[in-house]
Amino acid sequence: xxxxxxxxxxxxxxxxxxxxxxxxxxxxxxxxxxxxxxxxxxxxxxxxxxxxxxxxxxxxxxxxxxxxxxxxxxxxxxxxxxxxxxxxxxxxxxxxxxxxxxxxxxxxxxxxxxxxxxxxxxxxxxxxxxxxxxxxxxxxxxxxxxxxxxxxxxxxxxxxxxxxxxxxxxxxxxxxxxxxxxxxxx
Amino acid sequence: xxxxxxxxxxxxxxxxxxxxxxxxxxxxxxxxxxxxxxxxxxxxxxxxxxxxxxxxxxxxxxxxxxxxxxxxxxxxxxxxxxxxxxxxxxxxxxxxxxxxxxxxxxxxxxxxxxxxxxxxxxxxxxxxxxxxxxxxxxxxxxxxxxxxxxxxxxxxxxxxxxxxxxx
Numbered sequence: 001x002x003x004x005x006x007x008x009x010x011x012x013x014x015x016x017x018x019x020x021x022x023x024x025x026x027x028x029x030x031x032x033x034x035x036x037x038x039x040x041x042x043x044x045x046x047x048x049x050x051x052x053x054x055x056x057x058x059x060x061x062x063x064x065x066x067x068x069x070x071x072x073x074x075x076x077x078x079x080x081x082x083x084x085x086x087x088x089x090x091x092x093x094x095x096x097x098x099x100x101x102x103x104x105x106x107x108x109x110x111x112x113x114x115x116x117x118x119x120x121x122x123x124x125x126x127x128x129x130x131x132x133x134x135x136x137x138x139x140x141x142x143x144x145x146x147x148x149x150x151x152x153x154x155x156x157x158x159x160x161x162x163x164x165x166x167x168x169x170x171x172x173x174x175x176x177x178x179x180x181x182x183x184x185x186x
Numbered sequence: 187x188x189x190x191x192x193x194x195x196x197x198x199x200x201x202x203x204x205x206x207x208x209x210x211x212x213x214x215x216x217x218x219x220x221x222x223x224x225x226x227x228x229x230x231x232x233x234x235x236x237x238x239x240x241x242x243x244x245x246x247x248x249x250x251x252x253x254x255x256x257x258x259x260x261x262x263x264x265x266x267x268x269x270x271x272x273x274x275x276x277x278x279x280x281x282x283x284x285x286x287x288x289x290x291x292x293x294x295x296x297x298x299x300x301x302x303x304x305x306x307x308x309x310x311x312x313x314x315x316x317x318x319x320x321x322x323x324x325x326x327x328x329x330x331x332x333x334x335x336x337x338x339x340x341x342x343x344x345x346x347x348x349x350x351x352x353x
Contacts, residue, residue, distance in 0.1 A: 015339050043343060050342035051311060053288045054296065058312045060268035061203035 005039050014040060018047040125165075132168035135159050139172065143179050152179060190236050191223050197313050198244050204308030205248035206296060207255075215247050238323050245309075245323070249301055262289045287349060295345040299338065306331050307338040 005011065009030055016022050017030045034040045139155035142148035156179070159172035191198075198219070202212035219240070228239045266286050270277065277285070296304060305324065309315040315323070317331045324331070 011340060012336060015336050018339075042347060046343035046346040047339060049288070050292060050346040051339070053285075053292045053346075054342060055312065056269050057265055057289060057292060057296070058200070058204045058308070060265045061209070062200060063268060 005043065006033075006037055008037065009033050009040055011043065014044055015047060018044060018051070128163055129166050129168065132159050132163035132166040132172075135163075136168045136172050136175075140175065143175070149179060149183060188223075190233060191220055191240065194237060194240060198240070200313045201241065201244050201308060202248055204312040205245075205252055205304070207248060207251055211251060215244070215251060219244050219247055238319075241309075241315075241323050245305060249305070252301070262286055262293060265289050265293075288346070291345050291349050292342060295342055299341060303334050303338040303341065306334045310335055 009017075013022070013026070013030060014034075017027060017034075022030065034044055135155055136159050139152045139159065142155060143152035153176060156172045156176035159166075160169050160176070163169050195216070198216055199212060202215055203209070207215065222243055223240065228236055231239065263286065266282065266289055269285065269289075270282070299307075306320050306326075309320045309323070310317070317328050317335070320326070321328045321331045326334075
């Protein structure tokens, strides 16, 4: 329920009048009333003055702004500090997780890299692993075929000697051993 | 999208300042908004819809920042000094004292005003949006916008009346 001070003109009408949102006839009626009603005049003055001062507050704030907007503007020092703190926290978190992971997983030392790989080195490693996997798949297929074991043994040897750094080399060694055992039993 | 953003940069700035943030914070906010425009632009929207989206994103970003601060970023005495400079004429010490009181009163009222009232107030009286536009942007019915504008105006006027300050 809207507060009503004057019985003739509502506060809502006064606000609309102050904003110029009334018809000419309404404006005339309100103006005539305000001239004779002290409470409405005070309220109207307060409405106009409060908005005027508020707009000054807004305008002076805008005046502090440089005329051009730059996307390259450096962040404020406070923002910079916040960003730096975030980065530092992230690094600590990554280090913590990394240390915990190493402690928990106890990796084979031979797999620990001495240095960071370049993109080219990663590509070469991936290609070699793919070739080794292909060769291993061929060897596995041959070993299951009648009369194919001899060829499979040769392929397993190829994987072991040509791609010794790959996981497939270990698998090939295991499969070769298993195949040889089967042949001995036969 | 870049041109839409740059075409409305003045309005966006007004929005930021009106929401009680400084120019320094404002630049950070507008950079964030611009990044959103570039990274996740609204798809299949007309220009007017993009503008509404842009204003909405900026309003939300301002509210987030203001909630964090919970206060106006500027001092009343600085505003008073700028006011005098903008008018380019000197005023007597008594008048200056009255103005300082008025500024402090309005700043306090704006700071404590619920953002549901403050946001439409800034959009209408400083950014020149109509009630229907404000409703579209904030997802409110025009009647709700008018009610909030009315409540905001009355809140400011009452503080001014309590101070007994004359024009």
